[in-house]
Amino acid sequence: MGNQSKGRLVWNHSTHIQGLIPVLEQLISYPGITTVTPGVISRSKGHSPRLKLRISVPIRGGYKAIARQGKTVQEVFIVTELSHEELETAINTVLS
Structure with a gap:
């Protein structure tokens, strides 16, 4: 895969965790990352004071990750x- 073009960020939801989009925009500029798609937003019982992004499970062609901020x-x-x-x-790297 010789082209070093930027991956794409898919806008399929109107709502996103605060601060998540700039992080994802940095992530898609990484070589080897093709597409990043924010998915369903939900509430959690726990509280994460700052934005976290953790790889959850492998999916076909990549991974599902979980972003957390506050109770979202x-x-x-x-x-x-x-x-x-x-x-x-x-x-x-993009979170630091």
């Missing part, structure tokens, strides 16, 4: 050829 949780689907470890490194 949002699924994020990441289509990538990166390994679990490489994606985790990319996520930690």
